[in-house]
Amino acid sequence: MSPLRRAALPFCLLLSLLSLSAYAQDDDQQGVNSRKPTNLPMVKVHADDWRKYLKAKLQYQMPEVDGPKITVTKKTTVTHLESQPTVIGNNLNQALARTPGVVVSEQPTPTQFNFNYRGIGNPQESEYVLVMQDGIPMEGDWIGFPTLYAFPLTQSLSEVQLIRGGSSLLYGPEPAPVINLVSKRPAPGTPLTVSTENVVGEHGLFSSYNVIERNQGAWAFRADTGYVHSDGTRANDGSQNRQADLYLAYKPDDHQQWWFDFHAISAVSGDPGRLSYTQWQNDPRTVTTPYNRDWVNRDQLVLGHTHEFGNHWSLEAKLWFTYQDLVSRAAKAQLPGQAPPSTTTLQDEAFRTYGTDVRLRKNWGRGNAFTVGTVLFHGSDPFRQWSTPDLAVARDDHSGTQILNQRRSSQYASLFAENVFRLPHRIHIVPSLRLERERVAVDETVRPPFLSRPLIHEADARHKPLFGLGLGNDFGHGNETYFNVSQGWRPLRFFDIAPPFSNLQQGHAAQLSNSVSWEAGVHGAPVTGLYYDVSVFWINFRNRLETQYINAIDTVYVNTGDTRSRGFEGQLDYDFFAPTNYATQGQHLEAFVNVSLLNARFTASRIAGQVGKTPAFSPDYLLKTGITWRNERVKLSLTAVSSAAQYWQDSDQAYGSGLTYMPARIPAYTVVDVASDWQLNHSLRLLAGISNLGDRRYFDRVWQNGLEPAVGRTWYTGFALSY
Template sequence: MKPRVIAMGALAFAIAQCLSGLAAAETPATPGETSSERNELPKVEVRERRSDDTRPKLQHIMKEVDGPLITVTKKTSITKLDSVPTVVDNNLRALFAQTPGLFVSEQQSPGQANLSYRGIGNPQESEFVTVMLDGIPLMSDWIGYPTIYTLPLPQQISEVQLIRGGSSLLYGPEPPPVVNMISRKPVADRALAGYTEAVVGSNGLFGSFNQLSGTSGSWDYLADAHYRTSDGERDNGDSTLRGADLHIGYTSEDNAHTFLDLRISQLETGDPGKLSYPQFLADEEQSPTPYNKLWTDRYVLSLTDERYFSEDTELVTKLWGGYQDNASRSQDRGAAPTTATLQDDQFRFYGLDARMLHRWGRGNALTVGTTVYHSDAPFRQFTTDGLKPDRYDRYGVPCASPAAKNCARLRQDRSTDYAAVYAENVFRFAGGWHFVPSVRIEREEVDINESIKPPNLSRGLVDRKVSHTVPLFGLGFGNDFGRGNETYFNVSQGWRPVRYFDIGSPFGNTSPDPINDPDPTHVLSWEAGVHGTPADGLFYDVSLFRIDVKDRIESQQIPNAPPGNTINVNTGDTRHRGFEGQVDYDFLAAADPKTNRHLSVFASLSLLDSDFTSSNRGFVGNTPAFSPSHLARIGMAYREDKKFKFALSVVSVASQYWQDSNLDNATPEASNYIPAKVPSYTVADLSADWWVAPQIRLLGGVSNIADKKYYARVFGGGLEPAIGRTAYIGASWEF
């Protein structure tokens, strides 16, 4: 790891340790007192870590000071999965049914998650959304290749958090927002508890999830194993998921909680391929790539220490390391292909995140911390004879020509180093006012060394290393007024680091003169709104936002060079502004706030106006791709504790351009034609849990009730059909 990166991490960690020392020495020495007496810490009763804050608004937004995170003045949303019916299979639409503004670009196979927000970037593999599990990145490579190929099962999650502007100051890249999933914790009131679930459904779906957990004395544990298989709706759309989690924790006498988590996931899925619009209209279930496969293996081991020096001071340290392998097999292009390409993206990553919180004065709180991350990510391709080579077929001899077979087509050694230091403080004043200044300084270094290049390219081997140091600042303020209402305003900077493909794409034929050296993309996010619970059963949150994106990075043909000679450059700026509102009204809680029965109507609406403000490609005034003018969600939910859960949800998405040119890709008569706009669509889902006994419940649901034929994803010149109507039924037992 590079000296500057280590130095930045060491600086912030030293600051945190100094503050912890100051917190420990909170009582000054008195005359005659010995050093051992001065160093002995009185035992304190820590109230915050396991508190049960039942304020109604915390069913919808995060705490203002949530552990070592300061979220006051930032717009947040949460979904507590215990409040909704069981989410089954690869149904991200159901998982995010009550998450305002988050766009899900749907695909049938579960091998990728495609998310975007407020029209910033292509949703492909969620490259412009930071996705985390317990504050640890879920991306393949957080900095150099920030793609999502695996997500935890909903059964493993207790809560989904969405943090908008200011998220870069809490968690770092990418641009806002952050989707942070909180894992379920062990049962705290007994030594052994269990849960087992089995479901069957459309397209050959079978799923099983099994979990044991408990707490005994100072120790707690959780272990689960899960399996899911499906034939898919299209030929070669089958998938198999296997996984397991293990958690072991220990709470010491001084209220420090240390725990180890191991997470394992193995996914194999077919890739039936993308369609042109004429193919989609003729038969959306056809499979133009019947032999393509995707494999994703992910293993992550993390160690977390939550340490309380006093009632007001806590330090949370996370250390993690892992391995992910994204492998694929794809048939080569042509009318009658006879060869295939094997691709292997491997990622070995390590990270440290240390955050200290100190509450001081009357409601004030300071956080300081550091994050350090390193990844090694070799990238390889092999050309093989035949369409169904084994995943692990390997060849050492470089391909001598584009027609060569059973040889190595590409080899790149890649690595990233990243480090950040940050500080944030909430100041509270009389009259319910609060003010939050924030600062974060980040540094990235990306390195690529290519030893084998595709034989059809005339360029030399890529040997590139770039680094950037980026300071980020933020300001927030707000006011509590009336009964449970709060105004909030936040302006924060963010950025998107350069990726491996930005500085050394293996597929471009860059000439010797220009080099890929774009500036990182910078983001300035503004948000002002008001939220609250002014009456029993009612929650609302409305805001106006503006996001300015500067220095978008795109691949561009080099002027006066032969076709195929490209370079990644900063091509322009975009502006994204609009309205986002959310409301939830619980009729039964309005009549009785202490009821255990809830009947609620929920709705959210995002209105978006996005355009290019500058462009060297002539796009000024165009709408950026994947920027729907509206995204609305509405639904109804009923739940009675240990009796019944029911949810009906509807999502409506406006039409949207799929490329920044706002043009069709070809004439309507062409076989590869795709219209300039993805058509609007509205889809409804229904799900329910019914307890037939205190420990046994039945599960059931229908997705895409009206069997809507639509698509929400276009990538690589083809569209991905969304899945039609599906249904599932199952049962679970808990003890």
């Protein structure tokens, strides 16, 4: 066959097919004309775009699969700080007003931060709450010394994430919850931008926050510096807080990114001392420790990488190093007019910690996701003390007599996996598994001179498997029911295996404190502008670890018993302008209210008469509410936090008498704040606000040696410029 014929053959076949098709159509048309038409019943079809409900919910909760983290069936709350006025001076009650259930035990000086949740543990330095920045622990030593002495300026954060049940399976030690602080990043396409914010206020407040950033092409960076100074409300109450951050990212293609983070926080503050209730009533400005001082320095380097592989696999990996130094100068308390103490103690605790967090995710099937990962952590934390007659000794002056020297180390490793199964009828199931191992060790070369025990050489290692199960069901328009049962735990600390200031030897470390948390609820955004989340919870916390006094000097850390916390937590947000034409003009008038109702009790105890009592810092209710008006030019908010009375120690009893008297309970209080941002033009923004608008005189932080007065009414005003 010639080439011409071969070329014409397909054309001929095509003509034949078209002829047959035309003949068939003519034949069908004749059949149709010979039959009478049949009228079928009308069927109405309505399209409902589920994505609008998902987008509405993401204003208030985390994505169901957030990178390599599965959060569906875990109760989460997200506070987008850009949706409210600027928070000045780290007013944490204002920053966490939309975060249900988190109790802020206020300390005016910026060298300790105190949170607790659902009655699990004392809020002292947030020891029972895991606080993270971008998924990396903020504690001094995550395992051996899980205390919070540094907190980034809220101007450098984009959002605050709160994760309840299942948080230990997602991130690791501490019963619940996780508070994850998310750093600001420059949005894609951001040109070179420079901004400066400067604020002045009562009690010598001066705050300055400055940023330069850019994100165009393959490279992005953001650098900021912050400085906050305050004279405080009492003598020896002044403080200075400095911060610097650097973020540098490189994105060679659409499937991967490398980034580098550097965070530096430095705080120095006087410590005016704690007061008895009688002293606070007589004069809340009384100073009992005029020579005491605290220094905190924290530097952190992070290297991160994300990669989207083929076949629906993705990777997120982080490697970090942190150095934190806590130095304090502390002398015995004295009343005004009394002779000063003869000596002071200079204490230095350094923390050098290293860690890596590697997570893989595989998307499979129709909406299913599998995650697996590992976390490795190591800490080297020397602990030293000196005694000196110089009551104003400098932080680095070690010329005094050394009275304590310990080498402390911690190790932690975990393997974990989770999977979300999407089943018919919009049902999803999330089983979780995490295997944990910790080891802490203390080696002592100098012991306090008032003790007679041998030098400490102790080490202890523990293994802990954790299990969790989540169930959920999407129904209606943007609603979801969720159920989660999961285990959590609190690691053994250095003090748990070897109390440094006791003559008693530990002998053997106590059992691990562990929790089982149950939560069931429903949340959703069923109509435009409305979001709700209501749940009931039950937490069994076993093997509580507490200090037991043997005599005036000797203490030992022992498992004292079990507690049960149960209650209700609800959140309601409504934007009155969302269903109206005002929303198309960028106008929002949003009211919110969230409440935590708590019933916590001791269910077992080796302490006589303790069963049935209420654990410390477990208020029956914690109510937070407010209203915010915002548009392109204005952000104006009024917020309130109201707490029921709460016991400050587990005995539920008063303490001392006369000048040392402390009532059994911290009185109930309500505090109202107002804050505003006014964008006058493209470059200039004005800021103003009043904290504790009603000038409420109260306190919510108490320790064995007294209370710390909360700050009364204060104001601030300032401006921000951007170019």
